[in-house]
Amino acid sequence: MFEHIAELAIRRSRLILVVAVVAVVAVALMGVLGTGAFGKLLGGGYDDPASSSTRAGKVIDAKFGGETNLVLLVRASEGRVDAPAAQQRARALVTDLRKNQNLENVISYWDTAAPDLLSKDGREAMVLAHVKGDDTERGENAKSVIDAYTGPYEGALTVQAGGGAAVTSEMGTQAGEDLVLAEGIAVPLTLILLLLVFGSVVSALLPLAIGTIAIVGTFAELFVLGSVTDVSVFAINLTTALGLGLGIDYALLMVSRFREQLAAGASVDDAVRRTVSTAGRTVAFSAATVAAALGALLVFPQYFLRSFGYAGIGVVAIAALSTLFVMPALFVVLGHRVNSGRLPWANRGQGRSDTRTPFWGRLAGTVMRRPALTALPVLAVLLLAASPLLGIIFGTPDERVLPDDAVSRQVSTVLREKFNGSDDAALHVVIDQPVSKAPLESYAVELSGLKGVVRVETSTGTYAGGRSTATDPGNTALGRPDAQQINVVSGLPPKSGEAQSLVEEVRAVAPPAGSRPLVGGVDAALVDSKASIADRLPLAVALVALTTFLLLFLFTGSVVQPLRALLLNMISLGATLGVMTWIFQDGHLSSLLGFTAQPMEVSMTVLMFCIAFALSMDYEVFVTSRIKELHDLGEDNESAVTNGLGHTGRIVTAAACLLAVSFFAFGTAELSFMQMFGLGSGLAVLIDAVAVRGILVPAAMRLLGRHAWYAPGFLRTFHGRFGLSEGGPAQEPTAELATGSPNVKDSTHV
Template sequence: MFERLAELAIRRSRPVLLLAALAVALMGVVGAGAFDKLKGGGFDDPASPSTRAAHVIADKFGGEANLVLLVRSSAGRVDTPAARRDGEDLVAELKKDERLGNIVSFWETNSPDLRSGDGREAMVLAHVKGDATEQRKSALAILDTYSGSYEDTLTVRAGGGAAVGAELSNQVVDDLILAEAIAIPLTLVLLLVVFGSVVAALLPLVIALIAITGSFAQLFLLGSVTDVADTATNLITALGLGLGIDYALLMVNRFREQIAAGASVDDAVRRTVHTAGRTVAFSAATVAAALAALMVFPQYFLRSFGFAGVGVVAIAALSTLFVMPALLKVLGHRVNGGRMPWAKARRSEARASVWGRLARTVMRRPLLTAVPALAVLLLAASPLLDITFGTTDERVLPKDAESRQVSQIVREEFGGSEESALFIALDTSVPRAPLASYAGRLAALKGVERVETSAGTYSGGRPATTGPADSALGRPDAQRINVVSSLTPKSEAAEGLVKQVRAVTPPPGTNPLVGGNDAVLVDAKQSIADRLPSAVGLVVLSTFLLLFLFTGSIVHPLRALVLNLISLGATLGVMTWIFQDGHLSSPLGFTAQPMELSMTVLMFCIGFGLSMDYEVFVTSRIKELHDQGVDNETSVVDGLGHTGRIVSAAAFLLAVSFFAFGTAELSFIQMFGLGSGLAILIDALAVRGVLVPAAMRLLGNSAWYAPRFLRSFHARYGLSEGGPEPTAAPGAASAGRADTKEPTAV
């Protein structure tokens, strides 16, 4: 395969580039409509009890309250005649809005639960109609229409799930624009530093452009047939830019190495495709396998990242294998054009490099160097012992976000809120007596303030003296029960209440479905926990198989899996220390809270895939030397000497594209960017620089072990090194060409 790719690039380079340009233009046109196809939300399991409960409430009762309008009177209490008159006018206007339903207000019900303790604020609850995307668009329009001053006597502010979702979607776009504005110029400068040549520095951006453009076109097509989360665009830009640089850096460096060694342009292209191209193919396969595991989860937030991730990896790899060789053929020696003043002559001797010297030092004292590194990583992972998980809510928004401020006021100033209550959907008629008995049992649970039903309101296990029966909670074919608690939302106690409510014996012949924000959290944890073994198994099995096919050894895959888990544990531990425990919350401007569940799973898969990316980079060169008969120690030292510069430069550049998201206003986007960037640096520096050579020294020749039947299998089906030899091997060139003037800082 690689022979044909090389010959295609050599013989048909210009037609290949012309077709690539046309493809980019077409993908750009298609991808421009991607944002119209993407959706907000996607954090819930569609088959979970809480989601099914929400569907019953939507079908039978017009939907749950997902919009809170907090109305404050400028003249004093909200129950004065003037405030009441203006409040009733506002409610009448809201009821005319076709985007809203199930509107409940203090001025209609006179419920003290819809009035603040000081009497200056009142709540209007409503349901914004439509799916998550329609709710987001409607909420934005509603906020523009009603937020602010009303009749000069009232001030209206919006909160609730729909308002939070709308502000989240807007902030995601703003954060993405800011991250790109930082990452792209900084990356270009760093590429100039790394390559020392203007022409060579621009080549990775070509691959990144193709990968990002193609992936947005892919999202447009996927969004036309299934649900795709709008946050997937963050992964596309970061991975597209990063992997485009990674793969192009590997190819360009190998090509320049061959040119410096005296090979002709055609031979340099052939050898580059056979070696670096093979590495790119296997690297992309391992990254894609890790990201494909996200598709086993039912939440379309995670599945979207799986779709986007696999797509951007595949497009980056294909463009590197097809377009980059053609570019190198056309450019030839001009790849070094535009030499920068700081570019130095390459020193070809691998052992003389910093990475070569580090590898040699580690292999001489493997335990002395590896044990401290392991101790630091395990210490960094220790916060995982106390990790807790949550779901996205208003606290991920900046503190000045209106919907966040409203949610905080509702929690502090109002006695339990219906908007944050649990609700129980009974998809059948229930006689009054069994319904009342069930409500009494629910009201007796610890932490429950009141239970509202069509049979009456209950508190402390008995009918309440206030709060009459609400006929709107009953239908001939359904019943709704509101369970309002005094517990902190999404706390351990609130989760426990969900389980207690579900354990209460229901009326005969009914199957209660419990919904609400706390129920969604419980179901999300259960849903991910149920599928996590399958996802991890898929990642481990596919990675093991790919690395075996790549190396012919069963020890290398096991060693890679263990070291990757250690580095990922350290990364997630640091993120827990920062975002859950609250360290660095002031400089980063976020509110400490439990680790966002879906984002943690996403970080694990991305970190694992990118760790395998660099595993393949390093192991490829070590195996190449080992297959030539070089002893184990020399293979590792020279392999790291040749690839260490590439891995460290690629890792730094890829980390920059992720770290740019650390400037985001949304805390879970900050965690995604900082966590992914840190995982890359830990793996490239600590694991590849120290732990890999130490493990290779301790394992010795057994690192290449495989049972006889697997060796036979690999000989037949494995993708082994082959193809034409270079005109002059790099190792030979190093003796007589140490002064080769190749403008590079890599």
């Protein structure tokens, strides 16, 4: 297959390039690069659509005007908000809000005189509302309402917006700003690093071309998928980081190999053939391992996670395909001009046939001679870095992921500090069938007696401390002939351990006979989301491990190598996640990075695990392929590892640094969970490239000895027929390899 690709590139190079350019331009003109893709994507997506909390929300939307997801905090410019002048203007505001077609279920202090909607000092009061629409429409509708009604009002009032809809709206806006800033940092730095690595302007631009195609193509994919299913807007961030990084990774291999072949005296056509048959095969195999790891995200019901699976698989496939087809065509057209624009420092070493890097070879040799002495300190540091995982706590995004000056976050702080519980954070119990008054009252009384509950609101009255509040006749809007809604308002911090325990306690209370209540609200959604991910996580991990094992077996012919790779990758990932827990949950470096410590975002932690694992497999293939080739040529285990790392060490490190830049750029994000994703993914790449590939791999190979390549006889036979290697299906060494022809990952400059 790869020989055919090379011949196609040689015969039809200009046609391939024209098709590629036309496709990129067409996608841009369709608006995918502007608002097209963004307009199809959604905010949110953290909840399981089949969970009790999600179903409760749907019943409330259908029968009770929707859950409260917008809180307008109204503050009097002078005095109290219930003073006559302030009341008059506040009532006018509420009247305007009820006329707004994007809102329903508008409730205010001035209508109900409910003391819980008035702050303790009387300076602020709440207007509660439900913003209509699905996740996309709700964000747009919330922004429209916020823009229209917040700020100074009638000179006597100031209005600020909070609640879930406001938080989601601000998160979407902030994500776009973070993306622009991150790419503004990553692209120039990447270009500088490429110039340093290649020493040639033309060679440095080629990987950027592949990265651009990967990003644009994946935007088109997300545009199409967003038209038929739910896709998270945050998939855009992964697309840009991974597209740029993997495009550069794969192109780096191809460009390095092509330049090496030219330096060895090959013709342009022969250099293309050899490059595609070796580096192209490695790119295809590496892409398969990365895509398999990212495919595990598709098993989760939350579309936030599935969206990263869509984006990740798409960007890997497009980066690999463009590398296999577009890059060889560029080589044919450019020929020796691939080295054009050579920079002064690049002259040294050009034309070398032996491109081993002494440092990496010496390091591997030292480790192989003293594996325990060199590996144990590294292993101890990685295990120490992983130790914070013992105290990890999971959560979902809320207003605390926003910067301190975000309005919706400031409103949440005021509600928590100045009000006696907030309906915005209440548990909403829904009974989707008729319920008599007496059983409903008995159920509400029992709920109101639970620890932490401030009050329970029903259509029959308000209850507190295990008894009825006689002065409150109840909210008739909470009752229908065929359904009842019960609001359980607590004074507990939202998403705290106590608040999550209260969800379980509410669900454990015996309901009215014959009924099956659904419990919703932000705390219930968190409990259900964690349970849903925990239920699917073993399947996701099993799929990742199984596909990785099978692919690495096909590549190496050994059953030990996949196990060794899985074990070392888990240690590396544990260290990365432990460091992120130490920083973002425990709060270390919070003042430097400007975030608020909080539980680890459960979806982002799972995502970071899959991304980091996938990328570690990328470098596993790069390194193992060279070691395997040398081993097949007859070198002993120690020599194969030492020489293999000598050939691949620098290029893997260069690729890792370039990829890490793309991720580290998101460390500048204002959204703390995007900071965590960027810093964690970048750190994982560097740990894997340096500590694992440079030290732990040679140490493990030395300790395993000849057993490193063990496979049962029947599997050796299977691999002999169907296995893959950098040179093609498993086979005896070719004459070209026997003469020491350099490997795909070598480079005349890298």
